[in-house]
Amino acid sequence: MENVNVQNQQKLEEKRLHDRAQRGKIIRSTVYYVCGTLLAVLFLFPLVYMLATSTKNESAYAADAGSLMMFLPDFKNLSAAADNYGKVFTDYGIWKYALNSVLYAAVIIVLNIVINGLAGYVMAKFEFPGKGFFSFIILFLIVVPVETSIIPLYSIVKVLLGLKGTSSVLAVILPSSISIFNIFLFIQFFEGIPKEYEEAARIDGAGSLRIFFSMILPLSKPIVATVATFCFIGAWNDYLWPTMVLPYAEEGAWPLYPIQSALTSIQSIQGITTGEIMASLVVTSIPIFIVYVVAQKYIVQGFGSAGLKM
Amino acid sequence: MIGSTLAILGVLVAIFAAVAVKDVLVSRRKQMRYNLKNCLVSYGMMMPAVVLTFIFVLLPIIYSLGYAFTNFYLLKPNDIDFNGVDNFKQIFESIRSKGDMYHAICNTSVFVVCVVPLQIGLALGLALFVNRQKAGVGIFKVCYFAPVVISLTITAYLWLQILSPSEYGLLNSFLKLFGVAPKDFLRDPDRAMLWIVVLSAWQGCGYQMLIFLSGLTNIRKELYEAAALDGANVWQQFLHITCPGLRSTFLFVVITVFVGACRVMIQPMLMTGYQSHTVTLSYYMYVQGYSYRWVGYSSAVALLMTIVIGSITLLQRRLLREKD
Numbered sequence: 001m002e003n004v005n006v007q008n009q010q011k012l013e014e015k016r017l018h019d020r021a022q023r024g025k026i027i028r029s030t031v032y033y034v035c036g037t038l039l040a041v042l043f044l045f046p047l048v049y050m051l052a053t054s055t056k057n058e059s060a061y062a063a064d065a066g067s068l069m070m071f072l073p074d075f076k077n078l079s080a081a082a083d084n085y086g087k088v089f090t091d092y093g094i095w096k097y098a099l100n101s102v103l104y105a106a107v108i109i110v111l112n113i114v115i116n117g118l119a120g121y122v123m124a125k126f127e128f129p130g131k132g133f134f135s136f137i138i139l140f141l142i143v144v145p146v147e148t149s150i151i152p153l154y155s156i157v158k159v160l161l162g163l164k165g166t167s168s169v170l171a172v173i174l175p176s177s178i179s180i181f182n183i184f185l186f187i188q189f190f191e192g193i194p195k196e197y198e199e200a201a202r203i204d205g206a207g208s209l210r211i212f213f214s215m216i217l218p219l220s221k222p223i224v225a226t227v228a229t230f231c232f233i234g235a236w237n238d239y240l241w242p243t244m245v246l247p248y249a250e251e252g253a254w255p256l257y258p259i260q261s262a263l264t265s266i267q268s269i270q271g272i273t274t275g276e277i278m279a280s281l282v283v284t285s286i287p288i289f290i291v292y293v294v295a296q297k298y299i300v301q302g303f304g305s306a307g308l309k310m
Numbered sequence: 311m312i313g314s315t316l317a318i319l320g321v322l323v324a325i326f327a328a329v330a331v332k333d334v335l336v337s338r339r340k341q342m343r344y345n346l347k348n349c350l351v352s353y354g355m356m357m358p359a360v361v362l363t364f365i366f367v368l369l370p371i372i373y374s375l376g377y378a379f380t381n382f383y384l385l386k387p388n389d390i391d392f393n394g395v396d397n398f399k400q401i402f403e404s405i406r407s408k409g410d411m412y413h414a415i416c417n418t419s420v421f422v423v424c425v426v427p428l429q430i431g432l433a434l435g436l437a438l439f440v441n442r443q444k445a446g447v448g449i450f451k452v453c454y455f456a457p458v459v460i461s462l463t464i465t466a467y468l469w470l471q472i473l474s475p476s477e478y479g480l481l482n483s484f485l486k487l488f489g490v491a492p493k494d495f496l497r498d499p500d501r502a503m504l505w506i507v508v509l510s511a512w513q514g515c516g517y518q519m520l521i522f523l524s525g526l527t528n529i530r531k532e533l534y535e536a537a538a539l540d541g542a543n544v545w546q547q548f549l550h551i552t553c554p555g556l557r558s559t560f561l562f563v564v565i566t567v568f569v570g571a572c573r574v575m576i577q578p579m580l581m582t583g584y585q586s587h588t589v590t591l592s593y594y595m596y597v598q599g600y601s602y603r604w605v606g607y608s609s610a611v612a613l614l615m616t617i618v619i620g621s622i623t624l625l626q627r628r629l630l631r632e633k634d
Contacts, residue, residue, distance in 0.1 A: 033446070036439070040453035043512070047456060049480055050468050065483035119359035126352040129337075129344060130330030134356070141367060144620075149370035151599030151608045152377055156369055159311055159387055178362035208351045237461035239576060244600060260463045264580070267467060274471060274478075281468055285460045292459050300520075 045071065054278035055081035061274050084279040092269065092276075094283055096255055097262035104172055104242075104258055105235035109228045111177030113217070116227070120186025121212050125198065138187075141180040154244055163245055169256060171245040176235060182227050189223040190216065226302045229295040236260070236288055259284050311387055318372055319364070374616075377609035384603035397610035411611070413586045414594040417578075420503050421510075421590065422571045429511040429567055433518035438552075440519075441526045451523075455516035462513070466580040469509040470496075499587035506577045506588065514570075518563050525559030526552070561630045565623055572619050591615055 048071050053061060055073040057080040064070050074080055088094050123134060157163065157171045193216065201211050217224060239260040248265075249255030255262070266272065266280050292299065337344055381393045404411035440451050457465070472480040475494035482492040496502045533551045542550070575592035582588045584597055591611065599608025 029444075032444070036446075036450045039436070039439070040450055043454050043457060043516070046468055046472055046512070047460070049472065053471070062478050065478040066486055070480060070483070115358045115362065118355040122352045122355050126348060127344065128349040128352040129333035130326050132333070133326045133329040134360075137363070137368075141363075144371075149374040149612065151595065151605055151612065152373040153366065153370040154600060155377075155382070155384055155387070155605050156365065156373065158384065160365070174362065175366040178359060178366055180363065180367065183359065208355065212355070237463070239461065239463045240596075260461055263463055263467060274474075277467065277471065281464050285464055288459055288461070 050278050050281055053275055054084055054282045056275045057083065058273045058275065080275065081279075084273070084275045085283070087276055088266075088279045088283060092266050092280065093255070094259065094262065094266070094280055097257055097259040098283070098287070100256065101236055101258040101260075104169075105232050107173050108176045108235045109231045111173070112179060112182055112231050113224055113227060115177055116179055116182040117186050117217065117220075117224075118212060119183045121190055121216055123183070124187045124190035125195075138180055138183060142184055150241070150244075157245060163247070165247070166256070168245050168247060172242050172258070175241070176231075176238070179231075182231075185223055185227065186220075189220055193219055222298070222301060225295065226298040229291065229298045230302050232291060233288060236291075311390070314373075314376070315369065318369065322364070322368070374609045374612050377606050378613040379610075380606045382604075382606035382609075384599075384605050390606075393606075397607045398614075400607060401610060401614065410586060410589055410594055414589050414591045417503050417588060418572065418574065418591045421507060421574050422568065424504065424507040425510055425571045425574075426564070426567055428507065429515045429571075430518060430563055432511060432515040433563070434522055436515065436519040437522035437526060438548075441523060451519075454519055457513045458516040460513070462576045463580065465509060465513045466577050469505075470581050473505060496582050496588070497585075502582060502585075502588050506574070506581065510571075510574065510577060514567070518567060521563055522556065522559060525556050529555035557630065561627065564626055564630065568626065569619060569623060572615070 052071050052073050055078070056064070057074075057077070060074045060077060060080060064074075122128075123131070123138070153175065157175070161167055161171050163171060197215060197219070198211055201215055206214070235258075237260060238258070242258050243261040243264065246256045246261065249257065257265070263280060263284060267277060334344070378397060379392055379394060380390050381396070382390045401411055403409075405415065406412075436454050440447050440454070460468075473495040474480070474482065475492060475497070477483060477486060477492045479492075481495065486492070495505050529551065533555075534547055537547050537551060573592045574590050575596060578585075578588040578590055578593055579596075584593070589597075592615075595608050595611040595615070598604050598611065
């Protein structure tokens, strides 16, 4: 009898301890999620504000000031959203700039992969006199920070290309299609491809260029995708350099500006409303959000290789 | 300009030829011949990259060194003269008389000193916060990373609206609830730079969070288990396992954030324009070289910047490595 009692008491004691631990866990969990949510609010509120304001006309924007309505879209008057986005697309012609950006990015991606890929392939797989010189230059350019040479670069491009009219598009594309870091990434990847593949293709009589395009590149899809993703993000987000080298659009002519540079001219349009500004910002950010979602895997790989740079 | 370009090209080709001849001689001695056809193919396939690197990467670096000692004015590209250290004298004159160069140095220093600890601290905190196996942590990660996705241009224009001086701007309208009169945050000489710090840290720290996170996942789990068995508390575990494990990641993050912060330019350029209370070194260099076309003077500023940033980076590397 006594034994059973003691056992029961022990069980009760265990249960109480267990309950307390459980309660502590729940409290800690709650605190964790509350903190996490507050931080998320801190990081997201400007973006939510941008989205919400892009749906408002000027009077709704003024009416919502100082209330939490600032973070909610204007549900009562959805036509205002349509007006804002419609105006950004048709009157301010943002689709033209977006198309420009996409075209520049496409050319830059292709040139990047072909030019840097070829160089990486040669450095990884061929032996030739003077290879050490190229290895040294690559290493030197990766280690030395060189961002401060934008003005001399501008002066070279100005003298070389003149920067008048459509030829200035070359000034946007050519400097962006060479990247020492991408060459470095390609070398690293190509070195891992077994020599046997290449030898087999050579016995079949394929030339080096053909081997590169029909064998090496298809075998290197992960690195090609990573380079392409980062090129797209870089080209789409580039602001300073295109603004420096491209001329203002003439009245009636097709503009040359990419979308980020165009934001500056859209900002300064007479009588533009806050809602329209926000709509143009939203339109500019959406493609990059899509790229991040679609190419997540390759972006994470790119982060991994960013560490190599040290 | 064409003459100097040819001279630089000549020097580089000569060095390359010397290396190549040495390679050929060594290979002869080792009885291991290069295949001539293979060599030609390699040179051919390297050519596009070599030409573009020479024109758009190497030349600007070499020129930025050379221009710093000339009076190069972009509207007279054929009329370049060496003027010794005149540009540097002018820079120091501008610092001494508290001109724009002086403001640029002050503002850049304020920015770097504030943004580096803030951004790295936030990033490390967030990484430690989301580095656990819990439901919904992935959503938090996405939320903290979201600002990284948008470009600096969008960040600048978005915060321009948030900090708008009108009474309907986000910050002003909420301050109004507490009876504060509308303020023009970006024209306040004392605080404008701090607002730029805030929005830059907001935009950037998600990126460093991911880098810290990848560093954290490389630390072996068994270490924590062993420490817990030995009775180490969370703080001791952080101090003796997490910190040493993160050292190389930390070094990488400190140097990249520091170098990036020294180059800050887009935010003041788009948010305030050229104002003495927000002008930064990069922005000053850009205005001198691009707007006023004084490439020589601008290159001298760039050269000084490169020297200072480079030596501080080396110092950081030393300090953080030596603790091993």
